[in-house]
Amino acid sequence: MGCGLGGLAAAHCLGRAGHNVTILEQAEAIGEIGAGIQISPNVSRLFRRWGIGDRLDKMGIQPGAFAFHRYSTGERVGWSPLGEEMIKDHGEGYYHVHRADVHQMLYDLATPYMTVRLNARVMSIDPSIPTLTLQSGEVVSADMIIAADGVKSMIREVVVGGPDKPIPTGDAAYRAIIPTAELLKDPELAGFVENPEMNAWMGPNRHIMMYKIVRILFCRSCGRALTCFPKRPTDWNMVMAHPDDEAVESWTAEGDVSKLREDFKDFEPRVQKMLALVPRALNWRLMDREPLPKWVHDDGKVALLGDAIHPMLPYRAQGAAMAVSVPPFLISTHTHQAQIEDAAVLGVFFARLTDRSQIGPILDAYQTIRFPRTSKTQLAARRNQRIFHYEDGPEQIARDNSMREAMLRVTG
Ligand code: FAD
Numbered sequence: 001m002g003c004g005l006g007g008l009a010a011a012h013c014l015g016r017a018g019h020n021v022t023i024l025e026q027a028e029a030i031g032e033i034g035a036g037i038q039i040s041p042n043v044s045r046l047f048r049r050w051g052i053g054d055r056l057d058k059m060g061i062q063p064g065a066f067a068f069h070r071y072s073t074g075e076r077v078g079w080s081p082l083g084e085e086m087i088k089d090h091g092e093g094y095y096h097v098h099r100a101d102v103h104q105m106l107y108d109l110a111t112p113y114m115t116v117r118l119n120a121r122v123m124s125i126d127p128s129i130p131t132l133t134l135q136s137g138e139v140v141s142a143d144m145i146i147a148a149d150g151v152k153s154m155i156r157e158v159v160v161g162g163p164d165k166p167i168p169t170g171d172a173a174y175r176a177i178i179p180t181a182e183l184l185k186d187p188e189l190a191g192f193v194e195n196p197e198m199n200a201w202m203g204p205n206r207h208i209m210m211y212k213i214v215r216i217l218f219c220r221s222c223g224r225a226l227t228c229f230p231k232r233p234t235d236w237n238m239v240m241a242h243p244d245d246e247a248v249e250s251w252t253a254e255g256d257v258s259k260l261r262e263d264f265k266d267f268e269p270r271v272q273k274m275l276a277l278v279p280r281a282l283n284w285r286l287m288d289r290e291p292l293p294k295w296v297h298d299d300g301k302v303a304l305l306g307d308a309i310h311p312m313l314p315y316r317a318q319g320a321a322m323a324v325s326v327p328p329f330l331i332s333t334h335t336h337q338a339q340i341e342d343a344a345v346l347g348v349f350f351a352r353l354t355d356r357s358q359i360g361p362i363l364d365a366y367q368t369i370r371f372p373r374t375s376k377t378q379l380a381a382r383r384n385q386r387i388f389h390y391e392d393g394p395e396q397i398a399r400d401n402s403m404r405e406a407m408l409r410v411t412g
Contacts (some may be wrong), residue, residue: 001122001132001155003030005099008106009150012050013347015113016379023114024132024140026121029223032103033252035177036213036237038198039097041090043337046284046344047105048092051250055105055173058227060095061212061234062086063198068403071203074268078403081412082198094196096237100216104225122149124157127297144359145302146346148339151287153308156273161296164286169313172244172384174255174263175282178274180212180223181232188270192236201267202399206242208271213237238274239314240264244285255283288312288382290377295367300360305346307341310374315384338374345370382387 001007003025011021039047040059047056068078121135131141147155157164183189192199198211200216215233217226226232242263260283261275288311296303349362390396 001025001145002148002150002306002308002356003027003107003116003183004148004150004306004339005032005103005106006308006343007146008103008110009340009343010146010305010346011114012106012110012229013343015110016354017347017351019350019353021110021114021118022140024120024122024134025116025118026135028109030098030103030118031223034099035175035235036096036211036239036336037102038098038211039092039095039268040337041086043340044092044095048388050109052105052109055227056095056097057093057190059092059101059105059214059236060093060097061196061214062095063196063211064095065197067197067199069199069201069268070400071201071207071267072177072269074201074270077400077407079407080255081410093334096211096213098213098216098225100218100225101214115245124156125155125302125303126147127158128299130301131298143301143356144363146305147302147308148305150309151289152308153304155302156304159302159304160292160294161195161298164289166289166311168244169245169286169288169314169382171241171286172262173286173314174240174242174281174283176238176240176260176278177344178214178236178238180236182277183236183274186273189273200388201271202390203264203267204386204396205389206240206264207388208241208267209239210274211237236274239276240281241286242370253282253284255281258279286313288378291371291378293371293375295371296360296363300363303363305342309342310338310378311313312338312378313381313385316377316381316386338377341373342366342370405408 001024003023007023011023015021039056042057044053048052062083064081064083066080067076068073068080069387070077073106084093086092097112123135124131124133125145126132129141129147131139133139134146147153148153162302183193186298196212198209201208212234215235217232218224221224240260257280259280260278260281264275292309295309346366349366387399390399
C-alpha cells in the first residue's frame with residue numbers, strides 16, 4: 001500500500017523474490033513531489049545490485065565535497081571530500097538526484113513484478129484476514145499487507161492499537177530551485193557551480209543546504225520523466241530549515257518568498273544574492289515520530305515500512321565518508337533512505353518463504369533486524385537539529401573549532 005519510494009522499492013524486492021504484488025495508491029496519477037534527494041552509498045550500493053547503477057550514474061550528480069559555512073560570514077568552517085573518496089571508502093558513490101527520477105527509476109524497476117491500482121484510497125483494514133476496504137467500497141484481500149503509506153500513515157494506528165500522530169519537530173523547511181544559468185550570471189555565485197560541492201550554512205535556529213541536481217523534464221505524451229541525459233539542464237536545490245511558525249503539513253504548500261528572505265536576512269551576502277534569485281518556494285512542516293519497536297500487527301500479517309514507521313528530520317543525509325573527516329556529532333554512517341533498506345531486507349527474507357505460516361515470524365524478524373538501525377538514525381537526525389542550529393556562543397564556537405580541526409586533518 002502506497003506508491004512512494006518505499007512502496008515501489010518493496011514491490012520490486014518482494015516481486016523479485018517470487019511474490020505477486022499489488023500496490024494500492026490513493027493518487028490519481030503516479031508522480032513524485034519535491035526536487036533533490038541525496039543518495040548515499042548504502043542505497044547506491046543497492047541500486048547497483050538491482051541493476052540500475054548505470055541509470056543512477058546518468059541522472060545523478062556526484063558532489064566533490066561537503067562544505068560547511070558560518071551563516072553570517074560565509075567562512076568555510078568544515079570541509080569533507082565526497083566524490084572519489086566516498087567510492088574509495090565505501091565502494092559506492094554519493095549522488096544528488098531529482099526525486100522524480102528516482103521515483104521513475106524504481107517504478108520502471110518494479111513494473112515487471114507489480115500491479116498498480118491508482119485512485120485506490122484505503123479507508124480501513126481488517127488485520128486478521130487481512131483485508132483492506134477502499135473508498136469505493138471494494139474489499140481487497142491479500143496474504144500480507146505492507147503499509148508504506150507515509151508519515152501520516154493510517155495503518156500505523158491499527159498496528160499500534162490506538163491514536164498515534166506524527167510529532168511537529170518545531171522546524172519547517174522552505175524548498176526552492178535556482179537554475180544553474182542564473183548562478184553563472186554572477187561571478188561570486190558562479191564559484192559554486194564551477195566545482196560542484198554540497199554546501200551548508202549553519203545559523204541560530206536555522207540552516208541551509210544547497211546542492212546541484214539535473215532538472216526533471218517530462219514527456220508531453222506519456223508523462224514519464226525523460227531520460228535524455230546529459231542534455232537536461234541543471235538546477236541548484238535549496239532546502240532552508242527554520243522555526244515552524246506558519247507552515248502546513250503539505251509537500252505542495254506555497255511559501256511566502258518575502259518571508260523566506262526576511263527569515264534568512266542575517267545570512268552572508270552570497271546567500272542574500274541567491275535568495276533574490278528564488279522565484280517561488282514551497283514551505284512545509286517537518287514532522288517525525290518517536291522510535292517505535294512495534295512494526296507488525298499482533299495477527300502477524302500487516303507490517304509498516306518507510307515513513308509510516310520511522311519518519312525523521314532530513315538532517316542526516318551526509319555520507320559515511322565524513323566519518324573520517326568531520327567531528328563525531330555530524331558523522332553519518334547511514335542516511336534516512338531507510339525505506340529502501342527496509343524493502344531490501346523484506347525482499348531477502350521473503351525470498352526464503354516456503355509456507356504462509358512463516359509470514360508472521362518473518363515479519364517479526366524484519367522488525368527485529370531493522371529497529372535498532374532506524375531508531376538510531378531517527379534520534380541522530382534530532383541531534384543534528386540541535387547541533388546545526390546552535391545560537392552564537394560557546395557551543396557554536398566549540399562545534400566550529402572542532403570542524404575546523406577535522407578539515408585541517410583532511411586538507412593539511
Ligand atoms: P511516501 O513517499 O510519503 O509515500 C506514501 C504513499 O502512500 C503516497 O504515495 C501516498 O499517496 C500513499 N498513501 C497514503 N495514504 C494512503 C491511503 N490511505 N491509501 C492509499 N495510498 C495512500 N530522504 C532521503 O532518503 N534523502 C533525502 O535527501 C531526503 N531529503 C528530504 C528533504 C525533506 C525536506 C523532507 C521533508 C524529506 C526528505 N527525505 C529524504 C525523506 C524522504 O522523502 C521520505 O523518507 C520518503 O519519501 C518516504 O517514502 P515512503 O514511501 O515511506 O512514503
